[in-house]
Amino acid sequence: MDDRRESRIPRPGVGGGAGATTKPLEPSKATNSAAPTGSAMDRKRKADAVSDAVPDAKRPTFSAGQGARPTRSNTTTGAGGRSASVQQATSARTGPSQAQGASELGPIAEESWDDIRDKTGQAPEDVLSKKVAFAKGTKPERKVEAFVPLVKELKALGRHLHGSNQRLELDVEQWKRHSAELSSQAEAERHEWTAKQAEVAKQMQEIRELLELQEQQNNKLESDIKQGAEQLAEKEAARATLQQRLDGVEADLERASKQLEERDGKVKEMEELIRTGQKYSTTLQTYNTSLQADLTAEKTRRDEVQRAKDELQGQAAELGGRVRSLEQLLAYEREQVEKLRNERESATRDIAMLRADLDNTRQERERAVADMTKAKDDLDRLRTAGGKSMETLEALSNDKATMEAQLSMQQRHISSMREELAGAKENRAMSDALADTRASQITELKAQVESLQGSLADAERRVYEGELVRRKLHNIIQDLKGNIRVYCRVRPVSSSEASDSAHDSEMSLDFPAAGDLLGRGLTVTVNGNLSGQAPQKHSFAFDRVFSPGTTQDMVFDELSELVQSALDGHKVCIFAYGQTGSGKTFTMLGSREQPGVIPRAMQQIFTSGQKLAAQDWQFNMQASMLEIYNEEIRDLLSRRKDDSKKHQVTHDSNGLTTVSDLTLVDVNRPEAVDQLLAQAMDKRAVGCTALNEQSSRSHMVFSMRIEGHNTSTDAKVCGVLNLIDLAGSERVKESGAIGQRLKEAQAINKSLSALGDVIMALANKQEHVPFRNSKLTYLLQPSLGGDSKTLMFLNVAPTREFGHESLCSLRFGSKVNACEINVPKKNVTVPRG
Numbered sequence: 096m097d098d099r100r101e102s103r104i105p106r107p108g109v110g111g112g113a114g115a116t117t118k119p120l121e122p123s124k125a126t127n128s129a130a131p132t133g134s135a136m137d138r139k140r141k142a143d144a145v146s147d148a149v150p151d152a153k154r155p156t157f158s159a160g161q162g163a164r165p166t167r168s169n170t171t172t173g174a175g176g177r178s179a180s181v182q183q184a185t186s187a188r189t190g191p192s193q194a195q196g197a198s199e200l201g202p203i204a205e206e207s208w209d210d211i212r213d214k215t216g217q218a219p220e221d222v223l224s225k226k227v228a229f230a231k232g233t234k235p236e237r238k239v240e241a242f243v244p245l246v247k248e249l250k251a252l253g254r255h256l257h258g259s260n261q262r263l264e265l266d267v268e269q270w271k272r273h274s275a276e277l278s279s280q281a282e283a284e285r286h287e288w289t290a291k292q293a294e295v296a297k298q299m300q301e302i303r304e305l306l307e308l309q310e311q312q313n314n315k316l317e318s319d320i321k322q323g324a325e326q327l328a329e330k331e332a333a334r335a336t337l338q339q340r341l342d343g344v345e346a347d348l349e350r351a352s353k354q355l356e357e358r359d360g361k362v363k364e365m366e367e368l369i370r371t372g373q374k375y376s377t378t379l380q381t382y383n384t385s386l387q388a389d390l391t392a393e394k395t396r397r398d399e400v401q402r403a404k405d406e407l408q409g410q411a412a413e414l415g416g417r418v419r420s421l422e423q424l425l426a427y428e429r430e431q432v433e434k435l436r437n438e439r440e441s442a443t444r445d446i447a448m449l450r451a452d453l454d455n456t457r458q459e460r461e462r463a464v465a466d467m468t469k470a471k472d473d474l475d476r477l478r479t480a481g482g483k484s485m486e487t488l489e490a491l492s493n494d495k496a497t498m499e500a501q502l503s504m505q506q507r508h509i510s511s512m513r514e515e516l517a518g519a520k521e522n523r524a525m526s527d528a529l530a531d532t533r534a535s536q537i538t539e540l541k542a543q544v545e546s547l548q549g550s551l552a553d554a555e556r557r558v559y560e561g562e563l564v565r566r567k568l569h570n571i572i573q574d575l576k577g578n579i580r581v582y583c584r585v586r587p588v589s590s591s592e593a594s595d596s597a598h599d600s601e602m603s604l605d606f607p608a609a610g611d612l613l614g615r616g617l618t619v620t621v622n623g624n625l626s627g628q629a630p631q632k633h634s635f636a637f638d639r640v641f642s643p644g645t646t647q648d649m650v651f652d653e654l655s656e657l658v659q660s661a662l663d664g665h666k667v668c669i670f671a672y673g674q675t676g677s678g679k680t681f682t683m684l685g686s687r688e689q690p691g692v693i694p695r696a697m698q699q700i701f702t703s704g705q706k707l708a709a710q711d712w713q714f715n716m717q718a719s720m721l722e723i724y725n726e727e728i729r730d731l732l733s734r735r736k737d738d739s740k741k742h743q744v745t746h747d748s749n750g751l752t753t754v755s756d757l758t759l760v761d762v763n764r765p766e767a768v769d770q771l772l773a774q775a776m777d778k779r780a781v782g783c784t785a786l787n788e789q790s791s792r793s794h795m796v797f798s799m800r801i802e803g804h805n806t807s808t809d810a811k812v813c814g815v816l817n818l819i820d821l822a823g824s825e826r827v828k829e830s831g832a833i834g835q836r837l838k839e840a841q842a843i844n845k846s847l848s849a850l851g852d853v854i855m856a857l858a859n860k861q862e863h864v865p866f867r868n869s870k871l872t873y874l875l876q877p878s879l880g881g882d883s884k885t886l887m888f889l890n891v892a893p894t895r896e897f898g899h900e901s902l903c904s905l906r907f908g909s910k911v912n913a914c915e916i917n918v919p920k921k922n923v924t925v926p927r928g
């Protein structure tokens with residue numbers, strides 16, 4: 096493009112007319128072209144400087160950078176030529192005037208300024224400033240002569256200047272033409288440029304758009320890359336965390352395996368636990384499939400267990416009977432053996448006597464035989480002597496006959512004795528055999544008795560285990576159902592009720608003696624409202640029913656697992672509800688001789704905590720105690736005398752409750768809790784009512800926060816145990832309350848009624864549950880509507896006198912039992928690393 100433009104630019108100079116074209120001018124060439132002009136040209140230009148000064152300055156100058164414009168060096172390139180042409184042109188145009196001047200001045204006018212300058216080396220200024228001085232008396236012709244060279248010079252200079260002027264005018268014209276040409280070219284080029292610019296602008300726009308697109312894509316790519324990098328970093332972090340966890344798990348595994356090695360002795364126990372856990376997990380899986388089916392299955396199983404239990408108990412009773420009859424048989428057999436042994440001994444004695452008799456008889460016989468032989472000998476001697484008298488012979492014959500009779504008698508006797516002896520021997524053999532048989536029978540019976548005793552123990556153990564399984568399954572079902580558990584406890588008839596005829600001490604409650612509802616059901620009989628109306632029976636079933644004979648120990652046994660779960664990180668809430676004087680305080684606090692749930696729970700928590708220390712668990716426990724009296728919270732552990740502070744209840748998102756400005760005491764042994772309880776009981780509002788000498792006039796809340804940390808696994812648990820003794824509901828009319836007592840009773844009844852409303856709303860699954868209607872319900876909110884394991888003791892008085900109150904309480908208990916709360920949740924943190 097530049098080349099094209101340069102080629103169109105006219106170049107003034109020698110042979111260069113207005114339309115003449117020149118070769119494109121390259122800066123290097125332009126510079127080089129100036130060089131060969133040599134110093135002579137430079138000198139000439141210097142000499143021209145004065146004459147050319149003005150016109151040259153007015154001439155357009157070009158620079159190589161402007162392309163089309165010839166540079167000064169360009170003009171220099173053709174300087175010689177241009178000067179010559181200008182001179183020629185000038186001389187051609189100025190010819191007449193010069194000729195005219197020559198004609199006036201004669202030969203003076205023929206010399207040109209260039210010649211003068213070359214000859215004299217003068218500059219125009221030198222000529223113009225020349226002064227001519229004459230000595231006095233110089234002749235005018237001399238003076239004229241003196242002026243002639245100066246005039247010549249001045250004329251030559253004048254011509255030169257005129258020529259220069261004409262040359263300049265020519266140049267100006269040329270330049271004007273050239274300029275017009277250039278302008279049109281420039282205009283064309285400008286159009287071209289504008290079009291090209293537009294095109295370029297369009298292209299630029301396109302490029303810009305492309306760039307923007309590219310930019311957007313780049314940005315997108317960058318953000319993708321950034322995102323990818325972030326994801327990568329996240330993944331890397333996750334991987335690192337997982338690696339850490341893996342390392343941690345590996346370390347844990349290593350530690351665990353070491354611990355396993357160390358705790359080899361506990362393996363059996365753990366295996367047992369694992370087996371039980373597997374059993375539970377199988378059962379739980381079954382339960383998860385269908386709770387209802389599981390419930391039925393559980394009922395069936397429980398029935399089966401119950402049947403099995405009954406059967407086993409029957410078997411046990413039967414086995415016991417059999418054992419007893421076998422023992423009797425054994426005693427009889429022993430007697431028989433003893434008898435036979437005696438008989439055998441007497442037979443042995445008889446045989447010895449018979450043997451002695453036999454020996455005697457044998458000796459007598461031998462003697463008789465000897466006598467007979469002697470008599471025979473005598474007879475023979477007498478016969479031989481022939482002379483013996485007939486009398487002697489007869490006498491001898493008689494003797495012989497007698498002796499023979501004696502002999503045969505003795506022989507008979509001997510044979511009978513022999514028979515007797517054989518019989519006795521037989522008897523003895525028989526009794527020996529019988530004794531052996533009896534002895535083996537006795538051994539067999541003994542083995543039987545032992546095995547029966549074993550199976551009896553086994554059956555008893557199975558019954559016990561079945562009962563344990565039943566209870567555990569029941570607990571699991573309760574947890575799965577998320578119900579509030581209800582244990583009903585009936586207190587015994589008090590001595591005053593029994594002795595005072597003013598009281599109707601007849602029992603209003605019955606308990607099933609066998610069957611499915613054994614230990615779970617009860618029936619209340621209430622007198623008809625109208626006189627003559629028959630008493631009415633109402634049956635109820637709860638998670639557990641404790642009849643009046645149940646000891647504190649037995650009651651606690653039933654809830655110790657629940658208490659234990661507070662150590663495992665659960666929130667546990669146990670509260671006692673019932674009419675005044677029904678045994679709530681006795682159940683929760685008890686007496687020194689018969690401690691209740693709170694002291695026993697503390698004992699268990701501390702003992703279990705100590706046991707768990709062997710497995711590297713450390714526990715930190717904090718207790719607080721408050722009472723809600725006339726709808727105001729009071730700190731029972733505050734040591735301030737005038738504790739008029741207003742306490743506010745707040746619940747956090749984890750369901751943990753905080754009461755502002757409440758005294759928290761670190762406890763690490765049960766005795767410390769005993770002291771706190773004693774201190775709190777001193778402060779608690781208690782009064783005497785017509786129905787209870789030591790009636791609690793406030794709701795008392797004992798709260799213990801248990802934080803556990805396993806130093807080897809870094810696992811953490813945070814459990815809460817809330818144990819609450821509510822004030823008793825009462826009929827104001829019957830309690831005889833007036834004044835302050837009346838106000839207290841009204842506040843108590845109001846808050847209990849608010850509790851009833853909350854329970855109803857929960858049971859009916861209402862959207863709004865009015866927890867905020869009383870301090871008590873607001874405080875219990877996480878236990879009633881949250882994820883606590885909650886148990887309510889329903890305390891009931893046993894006699895007909897309180898039949899109606901008992902019926903109300905039992906109905907309320909049924910409602911509570913049907914209340915569903917969230918499934919209890921453990922608050923456990925297991926380390927990630």
Ligand SMILES: Nc1ncnc2c1ncn2[C@@H]1O[C@H](COP(=O)(O)OP(=O)(O)OP(=O)(O)O)[C@@H](O)[C@H]1O
Nearest residue numbers: 586587675676677678679680681787790791822823
């Ligand atoms: N299971 C029980 N065995 C023996 N005595 C009991 C039993 N339950 C309650 N009692 C006795 O009955 C009386 C009233 O019991 P308690 O004070 O515990 O009732 P309460 O429900 O707390 O009454 P209130 O609501 O008025 O405070 C007490 O003397 C207590 O010792």
